[in-house]
Each structure stands twice: as structure tokens, then as C-alpha cells.
Amino acid sequence: MSELPSRTRVVIIGGGVVGVSGLYHLAKAGWTDCVLLEKNELTSGSTWHAAGNVPTFSSSWSLMNMQRYSTELYRRLGAEVDYPMNYHVTGSLRLAHSDERMQEFQRVKGMGRYQGMDIDVLGVDEIKGRYPFLETHDLKGALYDPNDGDIDPAQLTQALAKGARDMGARIVRFCPVTSARRENDEWIITTGKGEIRCDYVVNAAGYRAREVGRMFGRDVPMAVMSHQYILFDEIPELAAWSRENGGKLPLLRDVDSSYYLRQEKNGMNLGPYERNCRAHWHTPDDPMPEDFSFQLYPDDLDRLEWYLNDAVARVPILGTAGLSRVINGPIPYAPDGNPLIGPMPGVPNAFEACVFTFGIAQGGGAGKVLAEWIIEGKTEWDMWSCDPRRYTDYTDPQYCVDKAMEIYGNEYAIHFPRHMWPAGRDRKLSPVHDRIKALGGQFGPFNGWERANWYAHPGDDISEQASETFLRDGPWQARVREECLAVRDHAGILDLPGFSRFEVRGAGARAWLSGLTTGLIPKPGRIGLAYFADDGGRIVTEMSVTALGEDDFILVTAAVAQWHDREWLERHLPGGGPITITDVTEQYDCQILTGPKSRDILAGVAASADLGKGWLTHQTATIAGRECRLVRVSFAGELGWEIHSRIEDTPAIFDAVWDAGQGFGLKPFGMLALDSLRIEKGYRAWKGDLSTDYSVLQGGLERFVRWEKESFIGKASLAAEKQAGVDKRFATLTIEDSDFDAPYMSILWLGDTIVGETTSGGFGFRTGKSIALSMLRADLHEPGTRLEIEIFGQRYPAIVERDEPLWDPKNERIRA
Template structure:
């Protein structure tokens, strides 16, 4: 073994394909003082027994781009390093047994067109022509992705490691990390079986051991191992090196060629979790678990049904190799909020080989640049709260998550395990009112309310589900009378101290030097001028602000606030999310309802839009903020948690004759889309800025006040946006959109739907989309206005009207006057 150095700029923990990719890309970016530590031999943990599938098309544009880069890298790595990767483009065939699956595949084909990726829809007969061993009499159809391929995981890992070594990285095997060293909240190095290494950056790429390595630094890395099975058969006539990868998701299985035979694996509906993530044995090098033919039976029977030749083929080897899965089936990447300089890339949920190249580059760029260079919001470690690290919760969740790997990807899917956990003070009242509950960041929330006597059951469908009628009633009540929304899950932070204003002026695009009792809508940007958060900021005192954000972004927002505050500022950030319930009272009769419970004046002159102050409401004192995310007159009430049950009951008691109804998040979604309001992580991402989003009005560009990202916004405004966020309305009310659909301009792919819903006010589908001219790389106003647009809905095209203004109340008269439009 090479002698252990005393220090390095970066220490990477884990010598699997991910760790070697991170080291490779760090050295490629010029950071050559890198040490990679592996407790056994390279690729000995999970990597060596990976199936090695490299499917390019993923659920989002960002994740698809990661894999597309991986394929480009794997194609050239042998020429660079002299070591083969086993990478071979053989194409991928995914078959559908049911009409519902075929709809999903047609949507997949449309996404491929949006990402400029070659994909072809096939009949069952055409599928068999590409895969002669296939039984096709019960298939509805298939898709063909000619760019899919496969790699040899161990060879790929060795090639990446050699590439890193060629640029100066040191890779040390048989060195086990026993502790992560920190000083004043920063990573400072590692303690190992062979001694200590000081470093500025520590990168946790420890695979199944990432949970335990994170715990050494006080960092939550929520993942849990599950047993994962496949078999390798004897050689089969007709099987050759270029046989396509076959996926039969309705049968839970995938198949690829392996030395003249077939590798048959899958994702069974009920997974088998392994040991707790802090108790994975050591050593566990190139090791497998015991065979479990009984558990594998459902996969094998399905594979034999699809490939009858397997019934007469011998099995050469049974593999039961555990690997880790995350709570939401997306991998984990990024800098941990608990410790600066401690980065994580782990939990790749059986797509580690496909993602390794792109993810390694993305994390290396994040380390070098000080922040992500692409949209990684869906994979960012900060999406998880510390609650997600609970081992009992993880064990339950991994069973469900792995089982959904090949399930029909229904829109609005709600996971069922580990619930309920966080509950609003009025949770029982919501249940008694018929709430159909969903979950966000562990909060139980009302998505929609069922009519009296109807069971609130979530129906999954590609077509218009029955609960849409319930949602329509809530939308109508909000537009015509008054609705009450329990929005307690909002993230809420108090930013206080002598420098609170200075910190928020730097972070916020809008001017927050406002009088006490004023609320401001604003974005938070990074240095590239793209979105990191979308919040409201209310000045509640001379040196104190209340910041309100979405339920899903609590840890991300607090981390951003603390890290981006200018050095030396006297400011504290306190998460008060659980201390305050939030009730949105929205609709043209909201003023009447509140006035029945309070002697305070809620009129336009006394309580203008954006006003926030404490009011008496029944027997409670609450903060009322006149603001809306549904485009109607309304107030958000911030209620101490111990008073929430009484206030909620008062609102319904006093509003019976006003037509008050409880309403949920599905209604909020539809109403905000009719009004063209953007949402973080969908329209507002780390790849879109205020110019693309049409939100420069929320930027203090006419002042001399600087803010993070200002220069980038000014440059984007000067050159014009590459893409724009636009509103659209579907011409045909029968077309039901969910989001993610391909948008065509004059018959040519031009973008994707980012959010969609059925809008009751407009009587049809409505949503937001991001569009751009691929030929010119621009999206001028004239280009947007002069086009003719359609959406591709699972292979059928529907005309849409696209506009740069909200379809509903475009002039904002309902907000400014507090009355009807």
C-alpha cells in the first residue's frame, strides 16, 4: 500500500464507480490533490454485482442529461486510459402488457422528443422482430431506445480510477475510514485505520456504508439496503453480444445478454430489506447474501412467461447482492447542510452505473464552483429532513420504494409507508371533513375533500379521476364564496438580529427595506442568477422578519440563509415551522368571514394587499397577512399551534351561510395555474432565472441595491432568455394533462409542460410550460407570440393557446380591488 499522506485537498471515501467518477472529474477540473480511500478493493461493495444497464431516458431533463454525459464518457474512456469499460450500445426495448403501461410508454416517447433523444413506438410484432426470444401475444406495444447500452461495472470503475491517477489522484485500498474530523462546523479530514488525513473537503461515496459515514460527521444520509436479486443462465442459442436490453416492467423484470446467456433480474413488488444501515458488516468485500429462490420466484415466473426459452435453460449463478435505496427513489448528491465541506453522492437505487459519469461530474463541479452547475434540486441531499434518517422509518419505506421501481408511474403518486408522522393541529378535523391526505416532507396534508358519505380514496389514472369533481367544487367556492386551506406545512423561519435587513437585502431579489407589517414576494438566487428559493418575507419588527416558503424546502432554505449571509453579520435564523399553524382564508367573501370574528378593519384602505399584522380573531390573536397564491381576495392566518383548533372551528362556525368549505392542495394547484403563479422546483429551478420566469418585476433592478445574482440577471435581460415560462390553456376540455407533456410549436418540439391541472374557472386544462427555439437557442417575445402550439398527450395532439400573461384576471383587478374581476 502507498504510504498514507498527512493531508490532501479532497478525501473521497469509497472506491466504487461513484467515488472513482468523482475523483476522476475533480482531477479533470484541475483539483489534482485528491486522495480516494477504499476499505477493501476497488468496486468491491455494490458496484461489482451491478447489472450494468445504461438507459438514457429518465424522468426529468436534468437526470437524462446526466446519463447522456455518462454514455459519452464511457465511449471515450478506453482511448484515454487504455482500459476497457465493457460499454456497448445495444439498444433498449421496453414492453407493455396493459393499456395503462402503454400510455406511460407513449408519454416516455414524447419526453424523448423533448430531450432530443431517439425513441420509437413499436407494435407487439415489431418488438418481437427486435427480440426474437420474446413472447408477444399478450403485449399491447413497446418502445425502442437505440441509444441504450450496458457497461462492465468493475472494468468501468478501474478505468475511471486510472484516469484519476493519471492526473495525480492517489487511490489507496485497504484503508478504512473510522471517523470524519470536523472543526467549527467544517470538514477537516478523516481518521483511518492507518492514521489521519487533514483535508478541506470530504466526499462520502461509501454506497451502503454512506449512512454510517455520514453519522461520523453528524450528517443524515437517508438510505437503507435491500436484497437485490438476479440470475445468470447457461448459454442460449440466438443470444449474442448485441441483443438489446429487455425491460418488462409489468412483469417486474429486466434482461440483458451475459456471456452468451441471459442475466435476469428485477424489482419485486414487496422488497426484502437487509440489516440496519449502521450495521452493515465489515469486511463485506465481493460478498453476496444467501440465495432466496422463494423470494425470487415471482420474478423468475414472470421472466419465463416473457421468454419461454428460460423454462428449458439452466441457471449458472444466483446473485443476491444488497444495495441501498433512498426514501423517494432519487439518488442523494450535494453538500450536507450540517457540515460545510462534507459532500455526499450515494443511494443510486440501481441506476448507479448509468448515472455515475454524470453524477461524478456534477458533484465535482459543485465542489470546485461552490455550488451546483445544473438543476439537481430533485437529488439534493437538502430535500430530506432529519426525520428521514430514522432507521425504522427507512426500513418500512425501502420495501415500498423498491417495489415501485417498475410500477406504472402514476401522476400524483402518494407513498404509503411511514405515515402519518407530522400532523397539523387540525389533522383530526381535516379527517372528519373527508380529507384525502397526501404527504410532503412528512407532513400530512389535505389534497382534496370528498363529499359527505363518499370515502376519500385516491384513484390513480391517466384520464380524469373522480376526485377532480371534488376539486372543482373547491375551486368554485374559492372563486365565488370562501374556502379555508390548512397550509400549516409551510416552512416558516424567523430571521432576526441587527443585520437581519442587510442579510435579506443581499439574498432577496425584491426590496425588503419596507415598513413593519409589510409582506414582500421575492426570489433567492445564486451567483448565476437562477433560483434557489421562492418565498415571502414579512417585516415583523425593526430587526426581525418572518420568511415563509414551501413545505418541501425547509432544510434547503435554512442552509442557504446561513451559508449566504455576508461574513460577520449579527443574525439568527430560527425554524418556527411547527410553532405556527397556517390557514388560508380565500375568496370574495373572505373579508366577510373574518369580519364576523374580529372587530379589526379588513377593508382595502385599512388592510391593503401585502399588509401583515396581528388581529383579534374570536378569542385568539393571530397574524393576518393579505396575500394569495390562488388569485383571489384572501388572507393567510398565522396561528400559534395551541390556538389552532379553536380558530379553525370558529372559521367554519361563522361562515356556514357564506358557503365556506374546506379545500386542499389540488385546488391550490389549479387556481395558481389559472393565475400563472410559478412554483419552485417546477418553473423556478437552478436553471431558470427571473428573466426566463417573467419575474423581473420582483427584482430591485431599478434601485442601486445589490443582491446575490443581480449582475447575472442584468446580463440575461440584456441578451434575452434562451427559454421562457409561458401560460397555456387547452382548447379541448376533454384532454387531461398532468405535467411533463411535450409542447410543439408549429409541429416542432419546443419544450415541456412544467405544471398542469384542470381549471374550473376556465373549464379546461391549464398550466405552465417552458419553451425555447432549439434552432437559435433563444425565446424572443415575437417567437412566442407568433407560433401555433400543441401538446402531445400520450401520442395524441391537442391545440393550446399560449400566452405571456395569466389566463385568469390578467390585470390583477381582483387583488388590487379585493372584489370581482
Template sequence: MAEVPSHARVVIIGGGVIGCSVAYHLTKLGWKDVVLLERKQLTSGTTWHAAGLIAQLRATANMTKLAKYSQELYGNLEEETGVATGFKRVGSITVALTEERREEIYRQAAMARAFGVDVEEISPQEVLAKYPHLNIEGVTGAVYLDKDGQGDPANIALALAKGARQRGGKVIERTKATGVTREGRRITGVDWEQGSETGHIACEMVVNCGGMWGHEVGRMLGVNVPLQACEHFYIVSEPIEGLSQLPVLRVPDECAYYKEDAGKMMLGAFEPHAKPWALNGIPEDFEFDQLPEDFDHFEPILENAVNRMPMLGEAGIHTFFNGPESFTPDDAYHLGLAPEMDNVWVAAGFNSIGIQSAGGAGMALAQWMEDGQKPFDLGDVDIARMQPFQGNKTYLAERSKETLGLLYADHFPYRQKATARGVRRTPFHQHLLDRGAVMGELAGWERANWFADDGQKPEYAYSWKRQNFFDNVAAEHMAVRENVGMYDMSSFGKIRVEGRDATAFLNHIGGGQYDVPVGKIVYTQFLNPRGGIEADVTVTRVSETAYLVVTPAATRLADETWMRRHQGDFNVVITDVTAGEGVLAVMGPRARELMQAVSPNDFSNAANPFGTAQEIEIGMGLARVHRVTYVGELGWEIYISTDQAGHVFETLAEAGQDFGLKLCGMHMMDTCRIEKGFRHFGHDITPEDHVLEAGLGFAVKTDKMDFIGRDAVLRKKDEGLSTRMVQFRLTDPEPLLYHNEPVLRDGEIVGYLSSGAYGHALGGAIGMGYVPCKGENAADLLASAYEIDVAGTRVPAKASITPMYDPKAERAKV
């Protein structure tokens, strides 16, 4: 067996296609002391039995960039390494069997064009011409990508491993990582076992590429990697006479995909109700194993497939295969630096798209490790998005039953997960349910998204058109615009920063000025060295030595981790206090009247101006109010200790009857914020987006002490903007916008929407997106004609740099 060195710069645990890709890309960057440890044999977990479908188009521009990189890499690997990868560009077809699915795939096609992917919408007859064996009955539309492909999964991994070895990396099989040594937040070495021999390898970094063992390996490394193995089924037919090369075919409405391979037909399934596997741990001797057949589970898929592809009914089944693959709680893989440790990296949980993702994921992670910062926005897959509770085994088992099937389910806007719900509840949860709340889930939090009317079913009816809550949200929206509304913001993260260096620390990591009077609220960003936005938060000074940082619910852990990693020698204590307070937002022109009705405190501009906080009495309890808004109206966020939250809710709800108070949900917050042009972190602003190009320069104070990103801000001021955030309103009030719709300027695609929602007060769908503007001023930019591509239809749009609703921000400050 290969000798294990005593030291490595990095130890990669896991020898599937992902681990091999990370090793390949690190050595390509010139890293020499790269050691990959594989417990059994390379590819012996999931990679060896993967279907090998290689598609370009993913849900976001950067994920598509990584998928395109993968297929380009695989096309060249054989020449570089001499290992045949079986990579062929055979094209792919996705067919729709419903009008809703047709709109989904046509929206995807429009998105593909914005991302630079060649795509073609084709008719059922054109499908038949490309796939003569298909029964096109019921087909409503299809899309064709001619550069999609397929490959040999195991040989792709072996080629990557060989490439790593050729550049000095060590790939060592039959060597299991059994434990680690650590100092504080760093792993200092990995214990290993090779047959009867044991040893230790000192290292500077570790990468968890454990695949379906990733959760278990994560526990060993002291990090949370939520994933669960599920059974995944496919069949391979006997050879079919005359069967020649065909595009990969996906029929998501029947949960099926088809691949021709060497004159045989493979049929794979993503069934709606999956079977989690190895809930008590993966067997120690698992290697190139398959699981027992379960024909009853697969039979409904096969019945549809025989109707859709009649030749399958005549050909015998050569192989019925059942093998495990790992799935994550949100169907996005895990990549990046684990929040709990400072030198443990993760690339695992690839949700059955490991082959098409491996090249790009390995490249991105290697670059991140090399530079110490993300090469571009990876928020969709950043391991820091996972909440600690999501590592719970019961939760993972329940959620995994759904996530496998969601790969081929209708990806409707606002679609909510149905499993593993109710884990995190705000203090107002039951109060809201009793009043008609329809809950959604974000980062485990149950949040009221909208409120059903009396007699209306309090549940979603999904569609790409106006959904059943459209009128409800319109009423909530207009209540906030014209009267007063109240909604629950308890899920937003609350991080207390306290200590003698609190002001200096925040002035180091944030772009704002935090040396402000007690009670002052600062809207601000944490920037990276490129001037990109790592966090979008409010910072309230609550005492001379303490601040409260309020973050989006989904990024609380990531934002806290960013602060901890940049704490340095500053004398501060950073504490997550999210669960300690419930938060109710009271917003609208009559918000002051309602607040005055329940509290003896003074809510006038003189006593409590915009951007300040004060302690108040409310009902029989106590609270703190922050006069800020994410909906663009007069209002207060009320922070209440959880023990008094129920009382304060009841006090406001009762008093609100005299003012026509309307309970509102998160959808209303989104429709109101987009009318105001307020940015949404993760969509409109990301680590890749420069704070000045995002239009947030007003929040950056370059005249203060040095802070992270200051040089990049000053450089951009000198160079001028290359792109600019623009707000759009469709002139036709009917179409809906979500995000990623292409933006056309004078007939040419120049970008895509980063977010979209309906502007009920403005009377049309609103989108936000970046438009290239190098050498142009705002007047030049707005002089053009703009259109938005909605599922293949170009819809004229008005464009604006300033908010279309209340451009001078007068309403919030009255």
C-alpha cells in the same frame, strides 16, 4: 500497501463506481491532491454485482442529460485508459401490458423527444421482430431506444479509477476512514486505519461516496444521508444455444428486466415488497459478499418470466444471486453539499441505477465543487431536499420496503407513498380527516390533498386519465373562485430572521426591497450569481428587527441553508419556527365576510391592504393574518400558535356554515395557481432559470444596494431574453397535462412543459413552459401556432404571456 499522504485537497470515502467517477472528474478539472480511500477493495460493495444497464432517459431533462453523458463517457473510457468497459449500445425495449402503462411509456417517449433522446414507439409485432424469444401475449405497446446500452460495472469503475490515477489522483485500497476532526461547520481531517496502522490526513473537503455505508459515513461526518440497503435479486441462466446479442428488455408490469450476456440470459427483479437488509449495521468483513438465496421471495417473478420468456423454462439456472443495494426515501439519489456542514459533499444512494448515473453524477458534483455553485438545476437529487427526520432508522427500514418496487411500479400522477406515513402532522390533521380529507405526503408532512364526498371512499384510485378526485377538486376550485374555501398551509416553512442587521442581510441575499414598514409582505426570490432562482418566498416584516420568511414545504431546509451560508458577518439569528404555528388559508370572494364574522378587526382595504399583515382577535384566540394569495383570489393566510389552532379551526368551520365554506386541499391550490400563471418552485422556476426569463422581474429591485445576482439581472436586461415563460391552455377540454409534455411551435419541438394541471374555471388543461425567444418581442412569440404533445398526440393550445385568469390581478385586491 499504498502510503496515505498527510494532506489532501479532498478526501473521497468509498471506492465504488460513484467514488471512482468523482475522483476521475475532479482530476479531469485539474485537481491534484485528490485522495480516494476504500475500506476493502474497489467495487467490493455493490458495484461488482450491478446489472450494468445503461439507459439514457430519466424523469427530467437534467437527469437525462447526466445519463446521456454517462453513456458517452463509457464509450470513450476504454480508449483513454486501456481498461475494457464492456460498453455496448445494444438498445432497450420497454413493453406495456396494460393501457395505463402504455400511456405512461408513450408519455415518456414524447418526453424523450423533448429532451433530445431518440425513441420510437413500436407495436407488439415489432417487439417480436427485435426480440424473437418473447411471448407478446397481452403486450399493449412498447418503446425502443436504440442508443441504450450495457456494460461491465466493475471494469467501468476500474477504468475511472485508472483515469484518476493517470492525472495524479491517489486511489488507496484497504484503508478505512474511521473518524474526523472538525472546526465548526468544517471537517479539517480524516482519521484512517490500514491494517494495524493508523493515521490522519488533513483535508479541505470530504466526499461521502459510501454507497450502502453512506448513512453510517454521514453520521461520522456530521451529516444526514438517508438510505437503506435492500436485498436485490437476479438469476443468470445456463448458456442457451443460439442466443445472440439482444436489446435490454424491461417488463415493468411483471417487475422484471432481461439482459443477454455472453450467451446467457439474466433476469432481474424489482419486487413490490422489498427486503431491507443489515438493519443493525453492515458486517465489518463485508467484501464481494452475497446474501443467502430466498427462492420463495423470487418465485412469483420467475413464474411470470418463464411465461414471458419461455426459453428460461428450458434453460437451467447457473446463478441465483442476492446482493444488497442502497435505496433512498424518494428513489432519487443524493448529490451535493450537505446542509449541516460547509465542506462535506455527498454522492450516494443510487437506487439500483448507479452505473448509468455514475458518469453524469461525478461530472456534475465535480463541477459544483470547482465552481462553488450548481452547474445546472439538480433539485431532484440535491441532498438538501432530505428532512432531518428521514435519517431515522425505523423510518428508513419501513420506506425501503416500498421504494425498491416503485422503480417498476406505475408512475401515476399524484401517486403517494404507502409506507412510513404519519410522521409529521399539522395541528388540524384530525379535524381534516374527520371531514373527509384524503392525505398526501410531502417532506414527511401529511397534507389534505382533496376531500371526499359523503359516501365516497377517501382514497386515491390512480390513473393517467381523470382520477377519482377530479370532480371533487373541480368543486373545491370553483368554491374558491366563486364563494369561499379554506385549506391547511401549516406545512409551509417558516423561518424567522432577527437581529440588528436583519434588513441589510435580507437586502443582500434577496432580490426584493425589504426596508419596508412593519407589517409589509414582500414576494421575492433569492438569486444565485447567474440570476437563477434559489428560493421563491414571501418575507413579512414583523418588527423593526425581525422578519418571517415563508417557504415551500419541500425547500424549507434548503432555503434556510442558503441563508446560513450567506450570513457572513451580518448580525442576525436564523430560526426554523415552522412547527410553532398552524396556518389556515381562507380564500374566495366571500372571504372578507367570513373573516368579519369571526373577528372584531377591520379587514377592509384601508385597514389591511393586499400585501400586509396584522395581528387580530379570532374567536376567543389571537392570530396574525397575511393578506396574500397563491390562488389568485381575495383572502387571508391565518397564522395561529399551535395551542390555539384547533379552536380557530372550529370557529371558522362553524361560522363558515352560513357562507357555504368548503374545505379544500393542495390539489385545488395547484389548479388555481396554474390558472393564474403563478410559478411553482422546483418545476417552473429553479436555480437554472433566470429570474427575468421566468417573468418575475417585477420582484427584483436593482436600484437598491448590491445583492447576489444583481449583475446577472442587469446583464440580462441589456442582452435581452433568450427564453420566456409562457402559459398554455389546451383547446380540447379532455386531455390532461402534468409536466414535461413537449411544446411545439409551428410544428417544431421548442421545449417542454415545466408544470401542468387542469384549469377548472378556464375549461381545459393548463401548462407552463419556457419557449426560446431570442430577438423576439411578446407579439412575435404569440403569433405562432402552438401544440402540446400528449402521449404522442398533438393537441392545439392557446398561448399567453399574461395570466389567462384575471390578468390584471384585480380579484385579490377588491
């Protein structure tokens, strides 16, 4: 049925694999009154020319979940909807040229095993048994993924479309959307076939997502890249091997050389991600065409010459084949290479499911995630890695192009924990950035804001290559240790621009906040941590609440949480009431001054302040003739204050504190040191230790739950969980005999049984221990329990520590 109905529940704009998967999953969940609009024919965008590879590999836990779900869905989809599909589950090999690549593979193997996948790491001598035509002389090994393979993108999309239609959903083709407007809490979508009203709308427009986004006042952060792959004629040796073995070769990826090579019938398909890549449609002389359906760019083979030669050297039979065809089509890229799935920032009842670089592999899982967002307002897996709100106002078009080209050219690169990618930097600078840089600050971006990660001394190796390691030891290590010990013994100052900051005020604000949070709202003059749960009791976010008056508050949260947390507050705000929320993030800066000498330093510059006021208090003060707010907290776990000041007042305040501190051993410290210090205190970090993958009770945060409150979001679910018994609990582990600290999602073992995972890890320089914060099976929570932790494929002894901070367990130093 192609007629346009006058009204429906959900409108999806875009008929590629992702949009159709969203329609299918909505219908499967019972939301059959939904319509998909496509300006041309289904698959006419990036889907039709996609290579169709379906990997599960990812170093991201959430993306691996999504891709794993896709492979599981695709295996059964054809039979479920009675539609024939060519899905070849061939397995794949990813080649490693370095020890670091093998370490990455071992980490992904552990994550895959935890998700139930039989991913394995092979030695060099095992590779030819799976791929006999391969040259292996310069390799270290390979990762084997038995679930990898390829699928026909058009058949996949049509199968999903048939399933959706059979359940009652509608698809209207050749129906371009021209505008959107909001009336009476409805969306009115204008198309070439008339208007359609709906409750919810989804931008699934692929490489045209920015064009569609503008209809909603949204500038989608994306660029369009040209991706080429080459199809080769039949290779007799390959045809003979396939006949003899009854199948296809595993899909091959030489990730260090940056290409994939796949058997295509009895020929091959070579797809490079070249360094000398090209973005399209981002300049006035290269505008996006009105319609590019089923079209390609001209061939640009000169860009591929090096990769072709490398592939022939790796698989010599490729050199005997003639070139059959070159596919050069548009693929959308977000600035970090991950798609956008979730609420459209700042736009009510609107969602994004677009900018998929690997839409075929992720399409099945994306449809599931999208349907959950729309129907339930939350997702099974924490999907922050894909949430559109992870970007804010710094993603102008040039930034998006610069980052897309960087990501494309490094598509298969290892993502080392301390490596900072150079493109798109210096978007937002602290008012004392020049001072921090002069002190040796080595910067990293946080929601576009440049913060010092560590401070180099003259002669230190600050090259980009120096950070390309998983080892704890690097040029930063000695400096981070010095910074931590300065905080322990004297004092440190950390410039912290970009804290997300919201002013909440108006009659009833206290009661409203109390209903949103699990704990108590502090009294005027006090500050406290507040945890926000969803209706399932899962951790949505953490904010500090500074009470200026009975109904007057400042809420401060992570820099990257700005749009996420603001949207959460605004979504729950009573309509038409006196309570207001004002985002003042751009107006303020913050320094952390902490360490046993911090009171002495402040005494020299803030004489009128009452520096005897206790922990978790705040006050206004004057430094260098400028007003600021002194907040008696420290994420570093030492005596200290946060100094909050207006942007224009910050340089004078910083200079005064810095000068006063020189007689007390004051040193600058960076984000790497802060991470070390906070882990020793067991302080949680957002979207690692604190995420919707865990409940408030699992997160070890029951002390922040006030059961006596009449109601708060998530109370019923948390009460039921408490009564049934919490199945896993937050635990601090110390690791023995490892040169590596535990990355996120390292696996915990008791014998041959997986019993938990890490949520963050690092080295504590005050305690001299490698520490992992973790989620552990509840019955193993007893202090002294001995486990093993798998780090890059090796298991190391680990001990469950007491349920209190490793450093200053009684908080005597922080309260001093």
C-alpha cells in the same frame, strides 16, 4: 501511489463507481489534489456484484440528463484513458401491458427526444423484429431505447480510476475511515493509516453511507435491500442468433411484471424486483457486519419463483436453460429510490454522493454533478430530485425501511400524478388533522406533513387504484371543481401545515436580505415576494418576506424547501454578526381563508382586526381568544388572508372560523384545488416553474428585479443576459381538445421544431380551460401564437396567452 498524504483539497470516502467517478471529474476539472479513501479494494461494495445495466430511461428530467451523460461518457472513456472496457450498447425494450404504460412511454420518448436521444415507441407488430424469442400476444407495445446496454462495473471503475490517477489524483486502498472532526475550518479525517486534512469531504460510501454519515453527525436517510439476479447457462438458440446477427439481443424489461432479462454471453441474466422483498441490517438481530467486502447474502430463490415462471412464459427459450448462479447482494435505497447527491445537510464543506440504487447507470453523471457542486457550488442541471436536503427530520430508520421496501417492490411502477403511496405516512400531522379527516380530506405528504389533496363525499371512490390514471377525470375531479367554485363564489379554507418558516432579525438584517434578493425588501407592516438568484442569475428559491420591523422579518417558503432554503440563508450569513436565523417551522400552522366572503367571515371572529387594510399587508389579531397573524395574500387569487397561528392555538382558531363561515358558504379545499387556482393566476411553483434550470429573467420575474440596487447576488449575470436578449421566456398556454393536462416537461412544437417545454399544467375550473405554464422560445411569445403541445405522444393545439393572469388579470378580486 498508496501512501496517505497529510493534506489534500478533497477527500472522497468510498471506492465504488460513484466515488471514483467523482474523483475523475474533479481531476478533469483541474482539481487534481484530491484523494479517495477505500476501506478495502475498489468496487468491494455494491459495485462488484452490480448487474451493470446502463439505461437512459427515467420519468425524471434530471435523472435522464444524468443517465444520458453516463452513456455518452462510457462510449468514449476506454479510448480516452487507454483502458479496455466491455460496454455493450445493445438497445433495450420495455414492454407495455396497458394503455397507461404506453402513455408513460410516450412521455419519456418526448423527453428523450428533447435531450437528443432517438427513443421510440413500438407497436406490437414491431417488437419481434428486434426480439424474435418474445411472446407478444398480451402486449400493447414497447419502448425502444437504442442507447441502453450493459457494462462491466469493475472495468468501468478501474477505467475511471486510471483516468483520475493519470491526471494526478490519488487513491488509497485498504484505508478505512474511522472518524472525522472539524478544526480551524478544515476536516481532519482519521483512518487506519493516519490522519489527512482537507477542505472538502464526500460521503460516497454506498450501502455503508449511514455509518460514515454518523461520523459527521448526519443520519443518512436510507435502507439496504437484498437484490437477486439469476445467471443461466448457454441457450443454443440464443447462441445461434448471436452468431448470425453479430451481437446481443436488446436488454428486455417487462416492467409490469417487474424484472429485467439480459443476454449474458450466450446465456441469460434475470433480475426481478419482487413484491415480497427483504431489507437487511436494520434490526438488532441483523446488524451490519464490520466488513462485507466482496460478499453476498445466501440465495433466497423462493422469492423469485413467480418472476421466473413469468419470464419463461414471456421468453420460452429461457425455460430450456440450466441455472448457473444466483447473485444476492446489498443495494442501498433512499426513501424515494433516487440517490443523494449534493451538500450534506447541516455540515459545512461536506457532500454526499451515495445511496445509489442504479449506481452503474448514474455513476458517470453523478461524478459530473458532484464535481460541479464542490467546485462551483451549483450544478448545470437542477438536481433537486437527488438533493440530500429534500428530506428533513421525519426520515427515521423505520420510515426508510418501509419506503425502501415499497419502492423496491414497485421499482418499475408508473408514477401517476395524483397517486399517493401508502407506506411511511402520518409522520407529521396538523393540529386540526382530525377535523380535516372528518370532513373527508384525502391526504398526501409534503415534507412529511399530511395535507388534504381533495375532499371526498360519501360514496366517492377513494381506493388507491382509482388514482392510477393520467386522465384529468377521476373521482376527485367533481370535488376539486366544487372546491374551486366555492372559493370563487363564496369562501374556502385550506389547512396548510408545514410551511417552512424562519425568523430573521438583528441590526443590518434588511441590508443583508437586500443583497441576497433581486427585489425590494418590504417596509414594516408589509409583505412581499422575494426571489433569490445564484451568481449566474438562476432561480434558487422564492420566499415571502413579512416585515415586522426595520430589521425584523419572517421568511416563509415551501414545506419541502425547509433545509434547502435554511442552508442558503445560513451559508450567506456574515460570521459573528448580530443577525440571527431561527427555524420556527414546527411551532406554527397556517390556514388559507379565501374567497369573496372571507372578509365577512373574519369580521365575525376577529372584530378588533382592521379588515380594510390592503393587499400585501399584515397585522396581529385575536380569534377565539388566541393571537394570530392575518396576512393579506392568497395563492388562490381571490380576496383572502393567511391565518398564521401557534400550533397550540390553531384548533380553537380553526373551529371559530369554520363555525362563522357556515352562514357564508365556507367549504374546505385541498392542494389539488389550490394548484388549479394558482395556475389560473400564473403563480409559479417551486422546483417546477421555479428552478435553477431557468434564470430570473427567463422565469418572467423582471418586475421583481430592482436594477437600481447597488448589488445583489446574480445582478451582473442578469444584466448581461438582459443586454444580450433572453432566449426563452415564461409563457401561459391554453390547450385545446385534450382529456389530459400537460405534465412537467411536455414538449412544445412549432411545426417540426421543438420550441420549449412546460413547467406545470392543470385545469382551471374558473376559466374552464386546460392551462400549461411553460418556457417558450422568446420570439414566439406574442399572444395568439398557435403552437402544439405533445402530451403522452399526441400533439394538441395550444395558444400563447397574454402576459397577465388568465383569471382576474387586473387583480381586482384579490385587492377587493
